Amino acid sequence: MTATNARGHLSSETIDLLLLSALASSEANEAKAHLDDCSLCKQRWLELNEDSQKFKQYVFARTLPQVEARLSESRPGFFERFKLQLLLPALGVATAAALALTFAAGPGTQTEDDIYIGVKGLEPTFEVFAQREAGASFAVKANTALRPKDKLRFVVTPGQAKYVLVASVDGKGTFSVYHPFGAAESEKLTGQVPRRLELGSTVELDDTMGTEKLVVVLSDAPVKAEAVKAALLTSPAAPKLEGARVLTREFVKVAP
Amino acid sequence: MPPSGVPSTGRVSDLYRKFGPAIYSRCRRLLKDDALAEDATQEVFVRVMRHIEAAPDDSAALAWIYRISTNYCLNQIRDRSRQAEPTAPDELPEGDGETLEPQMLDRDVAMRLVERTPEKLRETVILYYVDGLEQEQVARTLGISRRTVINRLQEFQERSRKFLAREGSPS
Incomplete structure (x- = not known):
C-alpha cells in the first residue's frame, strides 16, 4: 500500500493516522519521507499538529466534562428499548447479548444512526446485522464496510405479509437467495409471527469485493426467485415486483 | 461497558484525547471559526462515541469521524449561509x-x-x-x-x- 493518493499527496486520513501512530511502519516511513518533499502536505501536517496541541492545551480539559455529561445522558431511547424487548425472547443468549450492545450504543431518538429502512412503526422494515469472527454483532448501515467471512443475519418487520425472501446481487452481478437459502421461491411465514422477526438464515460472505445489494421481498403470495432476480437486474436502484414490498440495503465488501 | 451502553468515564476521556484533535482540526478547517469548531467537536465526538466501540481499527473510527463531522459541519455551514452574505x-x-x-x-x-x-x-x-x-x-x-x-x-x-x-x- 502506498501512502500517497493518486494525485500524489497524503490524504487527510493518512495524515490523521500518522498523528495517531496508527500507520504500518513502512507506510509511516513513506508518509514522513513525502512530508519532507511536499510543501502542501507538510503544511497540512503542521496544521494538524498545531490544532492537536491547541486541542490538548485549551479545549480538552474545558470541554471534557460537557462531553461526559452528554454521553451519560445517552440512554437507549424508545426505539432501542422497543427493539430490544421484541428481540430478546426470539434470540439466543449470546446473540441477544451482542445485539444488546449494538442497540444500547445507539442514540436516544431517531437520527442518522437509525438502522431502519422504509417507514417506521407497523410498516415493513429490513435490518441487517453482521458478525466478524467471534466479535460482537453490529448493524450494517450504508457506510458499513464488510469483509469476506463476515456472517450476516436478517431481521424484518413483515407487517401483514405472509411470505418473505432475502436475495443479493454481489459486486460481480451474481444473484443469490440468502433466505430461505438457495430456495427457488419465498418462504411462508407460519404460526404466530412476531412483529419483528429474525430470519433463520445465516450467510457467510464470500471473497467477491465491491458493492453488494440486498433486498427483502415481502408479499401475500409466494414470489419466484427468478422474478426477484429479473427485477433486480432490470432496475437495481429500485427493484419492483407486483404485489410485493421490496426493501433494499447496500454494503461494500472490502479486503481485510 | 456499563449497561447503558455508555463507555466508562476513563474510556471516554482516553478516546476524546485520542480522536478529539482530528475532529477539532477537521471542524476548524470546515467551519473556519475556533469557537464553532469547539462546539462542533463536542457534538461530533458524542455522535462518534455511539459507534466507535464497534470499530475494528482506527481507520474505521476515522471513517465515522469524517462522515459525521462532514455532515455536522455542512449543516452548520448551510445554516450560516442562510444569514451570511455570499463570498x-x-x-x-x-x-x-x-x-x-x-x-x-x-x-x-x-x-x-x-x-x-x-x-x-x-x-x-x-x-x-x-x-x-x-x-x-x-x-x-x-x-x-x-x-x-x-x-x-x-x-x-x-x-x-x-x-x-x-x-x-x-x-
Missing part, C-alpha cells in the same frame, strides 16, 4: 478551463466552491478534494458506488468550471 465572486481564482485540481489543492478555495454546490454533492466533494481520499475510499465512507462518486465529481467540476468562467479572475 464575492471575484475572490475566487480563475480556472484553466480543463481541470480544477490546481485550485482545489487550496482548501479555502475548495470550501468556497463547495459552499456554492448543491447539497447532494457536497459530502463527496469534501471527502475527495478537501480530504484527499481516493474515489474508492469516498465510496466506502459514504456507502455509495464508485460510479456515483465519479458522477458527482464530474457534476461538481462542470458546475465549478462554468462558475469560474462566468465570474472571471481576481482583479
